[in-house]
Amino acid sequence: MSYVPDNLKYTASHEWLEDLGNGVYRVGITEFAQEQLGDIVFVELPELDESYAQEDECGVVESVKTASDIYCPLVGTVTAINDALEDSPELINDSPYDDGWIFELELGEDADIGSLLSAEDYRNSIADDE
Amino acid sequence: MKKTVLNEAHRKAGAKMVDFGGWDMPINYGSQIEEHHAVRQNVGMFDVSHMTVIDVSGREATDFLYKLLANDITKLNTNQALYSTMLNHEGGVIDDLITYKISETSYRVVVNAATREKDLAWFEQQIADFDATMAEQADTAMIAVQGPKAIETLQPLIALDLSQTKRFYATYNDDMFVGRTGYTGEDGVEIIVPSEAAEGLWNQLIEAGVQPCGLGARDTLRLEAGMHLYGQDMDENITPLECGLGWTIRKDNNSFNGAEALEQLREQGISKKLIGLVLEGRGVLRHDQTLIDADGKQGIITSGGYSPSTEKAIAMAVVDKQMDADSIQVQIRNKTLPCRVVKLPFVRNGKSLIEA
Numbered sequence: 293m294s295y296v297p298d299n300l301k302y303t304a305s306h307e308w309l310e311d312l313g314n315g316v317y318r319v320g321i322t323e324f325a326q327e328q329l330g331d332i333v334f335v336e337l338p339e340l341d342e343s344y345a346q347e348d349e350c351g352v353v354e355s356v357k358t359a360s361d362i363y364c365p366l367v368g369t370v371t372a373i374n375d376a377l378e379d380s381p382e383l384i385n386d387s388p389y390d391d392g393w394i395f396e397l398e399l400g401e402d403a404d405i406g407s408l409l410s411a412e413d414y415r416n417s418i419a420d421d422e
Numbered sequence: 423m424k425k426t427v428l429n430e431a432h433r434k435a436g437a438k439m440v441d442f443g444g445w446d447m448p449i450n451y452g453s454q455i456e457e458h459h460a461v462r463q464n465v466g467m468f469d470v471s472h473m474t475v476i477d478v479s480g481r482e483a484t485d486f487l488y489k490l491l492a493n494d495i496t497k498l499n500t501n502q503a504l505y506s507t508m509l510n511h512e513g514g515v516i517d518d519l520i521t522y523k524i525s526e527t528s529y530r531v532v533v534n535a536a537t538r539e540k541d542l543a544w545f546e547q548q549i550a551d552f553d554a555t556m557a558e559q560a561d562t563a564m565i566a567v568q569g570p571k572a573i574e575t576l577q578p579l580i581a582l583d584l585s586q587t588k589r590f591y592a593t594y595n596d597d598m599f600v601g602r603t604g605y606t607g608e609d610g611v612e613i614i615v616p617s618e619a620a621e622g623l624w625n626q627l628i629e630a631g632v633q634p635c636g637l638g639a640r641d642t643l644r645l646e647a648g649m650h651l652y653g654q655d656m657d658e659n660i661t662p663l664e665c666g667l668g669w670t671i672r673k674d675n676n677s678f679n680g681a682e683a684l685e686q687l688r689e690q691g692i693s694k695k696l697i698g699l700v701l702e703g704r705g706v707l708r709h710d711q712t713l714i715d716a717d718g719k720q721g722i723i724t725s726g727g728y729s730p731s732t733e734k735a736i737a738m739a740v741v742d743k744q745m746d747a748d749s750i751q752v753q754i755r756n757k758t759l760p761c762r763v764v765k766l767p768f769v770r771n772g773k774s775l776i777e778a
Contacts, residue, residue: 330638331455333728334706334735352755354706356454356638356728378704 294324294418297389301405302414303365305347308389309408312396319365320393321353321384324418329355332384335377338362338395343369346404351394353384362394366403372396426471427563427617431624435634442637443536445472450636458642458730460633461606462772465569467624467632468640472535475562475614476545479528480554487521487529489679490548492662494672498523503590503603507662507670508544509680513687514658515667517541518650522592522601530592530599532564532612534652548679563620567632568610568643570772576611579626584611598623605640607647607770645736646729648698648766654709655696655724655738661687665724665740666696666766695743698766699723700776701735705754713739713761716749723752732774738766 296302301309301317306325310318326332334354344350344364351362373395377383384392399405409417423446432439437448448469450457460466478487487495493506502523508516517537522530533541545556567576573584582600587593589609592601599614615623628634641651650656656665661684663671672678676685701707707726714720721741729736741750747763764776 330450331453334704336705354728356642356730357449359706359708 294322294327296322296324296411296415298411300389300411301408302411303363303408304417305363307363307365309365315399316371316396317366317399318393318396320388321362322414323388326385326388329353329357329360331356332381335381335384335394337373337377338364338370340370340373343400346407364397365408366397366405367400368397368403369400370395371398424472426469427620428469428471428624431621432469432634435628437634437636440637442472445535447472448634448636450638451634454636454638454642455730457633457635457639461569461608461635461639461643462731462769463570465567465571465575465632466635466639467568467627468566468635470566470612471563471620473564474533474535474538474541475559475564476531476533476542477528477557477559478531478549478554480552481527482552483527483529483554486549486552486554489677490545491521492671492678492680495521495523500525501592503592503601505670507667508541509662509678510658511680511683513661513680513683515652515656515660515662516544516658518652518656518667520601520603536653561617562614563617564612564614565620565624565627566604566610566612567627568604568606568608570609572608572610575630575632576627579623579630605649606643607649607767608772642727642730645725645727645738646731646767646769648738648768651725660694660740663687663692664694666738693743694740696724696738696740698764698768699737699739699750699761700764701752702760702762705735705759707735707737707752712753713741713750714753715746715751717746719745721745721750729768731769732776734776736768
């Protein structure tokens, strides 16, 4: 069973969000997602200061097996990216919820926080695939 | 889904299983990259029992294989192995395979799993003209033990003396058949045993410290070694002359299947070739990505991926023969990135051959 921290929010496309306060959320991919991808070898990060709509493709995670898009979980503007992933993409495998964070998003005014999944909902959504 | 006799052993070892051409096979047992490094630096093993073993024997067994295979079976010494393509009458590649010479009248052939049915049908059709018989050895398992420490690790576990078995030769007794061959670019062997003996051997190898490796590592290892994967780097729609397998075509005799088509192609001019590529900059090269040079000449990546041993993105590609090596660019999603042409293989015996 993959670890799904209770204090985070989730999307069906396997992103997690951590509320940093002041309308800013940190985003990464879940432990389940990195397990499915296998060893991660390349990350194309979102553009700093770029605005994305909810579910926009804003980056790519490539593993030894495949390339997988990162979807922007809510409408917003990218305020930080994790540059460490450029040289050490394996941080996502080693520490998906911590050192392997991908970007930070300042939510747009009409961001639909209610569309996110709770930890319990996300656990249920992946239960069949585990 | 079809299962090899080692299916339970894979699950016990924590394998992540995938559907590989109808076979339930391990893709990895944890980290594919660690498995890759185990083979380059130490020793790893693969269950390749899904591959098909066909024994050919009879007075005209050699004549049959001389017609069937584009390479020269008559040059083999006893117990020596030969890599060859098997062509259709249009010169397209039906499969690539390894043939071991057992005696003047008997051979052992190992063909790919995904091509099993059509290979067997083609063998049956072609052998009809010869005084020879074929028998699929279905009740066998096959384990590849690969890496610089493969021989010293395996030797104490078996009765055969591997010190006398050179690369691309085989040795065997009633219990097992060991070919000093592989698909990784490292020293090592491929062992064929009766199905009931496979799990015992597998467990002994695990106890000896051999790392189980999945199909994922098998693919990155063979790509680094510049070895072709059937169905990706070649198939029935391309001839060996156009995809870097011209060296498997014998020169001195034209009596093999597909020879006339190849001769015609040579006269018309060959317009494609296979090259090795390294991505300059960041990203991953993948199967089916398109290539273009400054003059608009094109190509396509047939096998690509991240190379753990060189830490670069590498690929094999079939391109226009006139393609300008100095201006090749690859299209990755919405970006166009420069690639450098390099000689194959990318890695040999644990060392990167890519020049800085």
